[in-house]
Amino acid sequence: MSSPILANVHSEIGELECVLVHTPGEEVEKMSPTNAHWALYSDIISRQEAQKEHTPFKGALGKISRVLEVKDLLREVLEQPEPKAELLAAVCPEEYPGLLEELKAMDANLLASRLIEGVERPTGRLADFQNGQRFAIPPLFNLFFMRDASMTVFNSVLLGSMASEVRRGEIAVLNAIYRYSKTIRAAVLDPRTVKGAHDLRVEGGDVHIAREDILLVGNGLRSSAEGVDYLVGQLLEKGLEKPLHVLVQELPHAPESFIHLDMVFTLLDRDRCMVYAPLILHSPQFHTIHLEVEPSGKRRIRYEHSLVDALRGLGMPLKPVLCGGAENGWNPDREQWHSGANFFSFAPGKIFGYARNTHTIEALSQNGFRVLRAADVASGKVNPMEGGRCVVTLDGNELPRGGGGCRCMTMPFARRRVEW
Numbered sequence: 174m175s176s177p178i179l180a181n182v183h184s185e186i187g188e189l190e191c192v193l194v195h196t197p198g199e200e201v202e203k204m205s206p207t208n209a210h211w212a213l214y215s216d217i218i219s220r221q222e223a224q225k226e227h228t229p230f231k232g233a234l235g236k237i238s239r240v241l242e243v244k245d246l247l248r249e250v251l252e253q254p255e256p257k258a259e260l261l262a263a264v265c266p267e268e269y270p271g272l273l274e275e276l277k278a279m280d281a282n283l284l285a286s287r288l289i290e291g292v293e294r295p296t297g298r299l300a301d302f303q304n305g306q307r308f309a310i311p312p313l314f315n316l317f318f319m320r321d322a323s324m325t326v327f328n329s330v331l332l333g334s335m336a337s338e339v340r341r342g343e344i345a346v347l348n349a350i351y352r353y354s355k356t357i358r359a360a361v362l363d364p365r366t367v368k369g370a371h372d373l374r375v376e377g378g379d380v381h382i383a384r385e386d387i388l389l390v391g392n393g394l395r396s397s398a399e400g401v402d403y404l405v406g407q408l409l410e411k412g413l414e415k416p417l418h419v420l421v422q423e424l425p426h427a428p429e430s431f432i433h434l435d436m437v438f439t440l441l442d443r444d445r446c447m448v449y450a451p452l453i454l455h456s457p458q459f460h461t462i463h464l465e466v467e468p469s470g471k472r473r474i475r476y477e478h479s480l481v482d483a484l485r486g487l488g489m490p491l492k493p494v495l496c497g498g499a500e501n502g503w504n505p506d507r508e509q510w511h512s513g514a515n516f517f518s519f520a521p522g523k524i525f526g527y528a529r530n531t532h533t534i535e536a537l538s539q540n541g542f543r544v545l546r547a548a549d550v551a552s553g554k555v556n557p558m559e560g561g562r563c564v565v566t567l568d569g570n571e572l573p574r575g576g577g578g579c580r581c582m583t584m585p586f587a588r589r590r591v592e593w
């Protein structure tokens with residue numbers, strides 16, 4: 174058996190070597206207009222349509238990098254008796270002992286599907302049915318947004334501390350995978366072990382590694398100040414070789430399309446970033462805070478003019494490309510809403526994004542990004558690794574209704590180091 178792949182991510186843009194994804198399955202249809210908002214979707218979506226859009230994305234990723242389906246990793250873990258028992262104990266409510274036995278008897282394949290797609294309460298009680306509490310184990314509606322519930326930070330994986338109850342089931346599954354998979358290996362940082370930390374929240378959409386010594390962290394609905402302090406504390410405990418700069422970007426709590434930093438800002442190349450300008454370039458209300466941490470643990474903290482200015486000050490001059498192609502007006506708002514600022518870099522200057530955000534794609538084209546189609550990359554018709562900058566576009570009309578884009582749908586596990 175080959176040796177496991179080790180967690181190794183030291184930037185947002187290094188050439189991708191291994192990425193975790195989840196193809197949207199039955200779980201995305203286990204909702205109706207009444208509970209879609211609770212499930213954190215802005216609309217109900219069709220599995221078939223979502224899969225149609227996701228397939229070329231995964232296919233294109235497969236031409237570039239090793240791609241691991243989270244369900245395959247889960248199956249591998251469930252084939253091992255002790256991890257299986259441990260995971261079932263974590264997710265199966267004690268009030269249904271019969272259910273636990275039923276799940277224990279399932280083979281790894283069926284059980285992996287059940288844990289992702291959800292298990293209905295076995296009681297058949299009308300009250301549960303009517304109040305929408307139908308699940309003993311809720312479906313992992315948002316699992317295809319692999320980015321958020323865990324994140325590779327250097328050589329460790331940090332489990333998310335999710336702001337919404339509906340996403341907490343993802344953590345148990347991912348925790349089991351990171352601890353027991355034979356395919357991948359990582360040291361796991363688990364915020365659940367911190368006692369009494371009621372306001373410790375951190376999600377991967379907010380955590381970006383700009384450079385080995387610079388982290389960017391969104392601070393809003395999903396990641397709290399305590400979450401940032403936890404991450405810094407963990408990195409200090411592991412030992413810093415040089416000062417670490419943490420640039421914290423405050424985010425508005427509404428509308429819901431501003432949930433994470435990656436919905437308003439993503440890194441595209443050594444010298445380009447995508448910005449939703451009204452917030453990232455021109456907001457006096459939402460601050461950028463620079464936390465400098467020395468290897469000794471000594472910290473300094475100050476306001477910066479903006480994220481882009483702070484990065485320039487740290488020797489990362491970035492030209493912003495505008496989401497919606499303009500500073501203000503309808504287009505930035507319309508395209509940001511459909512994850513128009515959310516790009517996933519698979520190498521410096523090589524990115525994935527949704528084709529529907531035409532003004533943003535045009536702005537990228539004007540910045541030297543060749544526009545390719547994911548289906549053509551997946552079929553081998555074009556090779557995105559050849560030539561300079563490119564944006565690989567996928568038809569994303571159904572997927573963004575779940576609330577995220579290409580960065581949200583990937584969890585990079587290993588990348589090559591960038592030569593700066």
Ligand SMILES: NC(=O)NCCC[C@H](N)C(=O)O
Pocket residue numbers: 212213214315318320321340377378379432433435436575576577578580581
């Ligand atoms: N990084 C991201 O912005 N992820 C998108 C997550 C969407 C999901 N429906 C959520 O609200 O958590």
